[in-house]
Amino acid sequence: MTPPEARTRITLLLPAPLTPTQYTRIDQVLTELTQACGGVTFSSPNPSVFAGRWVNPSKEEPDGDDLVLILADAPVLPDALSLAAYLSNLKLRCQRDFEQDLVWITVHRVDRITAHDPTPPG
Numbered sequence: 001m002t003p004p005e006a007r008t009r010i011t012l013l014l015p016a017p018l019t020p021t022q023y024t025r026i027d028q029v030l031t032e033l034t035q036a037c038g039g040v041t042f043s044s045p046n047p048s049v050f051a052g053r054w055v056n057p058s059k060e061e062p063d064g065d066d067l068v069l070i071l072a073d074a075p076v077l078p079d080a081l082s083l084a085a086y087l088s089n090l091k092l093r094c095q096r097d098f099e100q101d102l103v104w105i106t107v108h109r110v111d112r113i114t115a116h117d118p119t120p121p122g
Contacts, residue, residue, distance in 0.1 A: 002115045006111055009109070010033070010073070010106075010107055011107070012029070014094060014103065015068070016046070016065070017045050017046070023045070036074065037073055038073075040070060041072070042068060049069075050066070051065065091103050
C-alpha cells in the first residue's frame with residue numbers, strides 16, 4: 001500500500017474580477033501558484049460561483065462580494081517558513097492589486113491518497 005503524500009492545502013479567496021486588469025491579476029496568481037505547487041484548482045471568475053458575506057459593524061446589513069475560490073496543494077508542510085513568507089507576500093500583493101482591506105488565505109495539512117497513481121518517471 002502506498003502511503004499518503006503530505007501536502008499543505010492553500011485556500012485563497014479573491015474578489016471576482018471586474019476589469020481587464022483584474023482578470024490579468026487573477027491569471028498571474030493562478031500561474032504563480034501552478035508553478036509553486038504543481039497545479040491549482042479554481043472556481044469560475046465569470047460568472048462567479050462563490051459569494052462571501054460578513055458583518056460590517058457600521059451597517060445594519062452584511063457586506064458581500066462575489067469571489068473566486070482558489071485551492072492549491074503545496075509540496076511542503078504548513079509550518080514551512082518558506083511557505084509562510086511566500087503566502088504573506090502573496091496576501092499583501094493581492095490586497096494591493098485588488099484594493100482589498102482583507103484577503104483571506106488559509107492553510108492546513110492534507111494527506112493526498114496516492115494509491116493507484118502512476119509511478120513518476122525517473
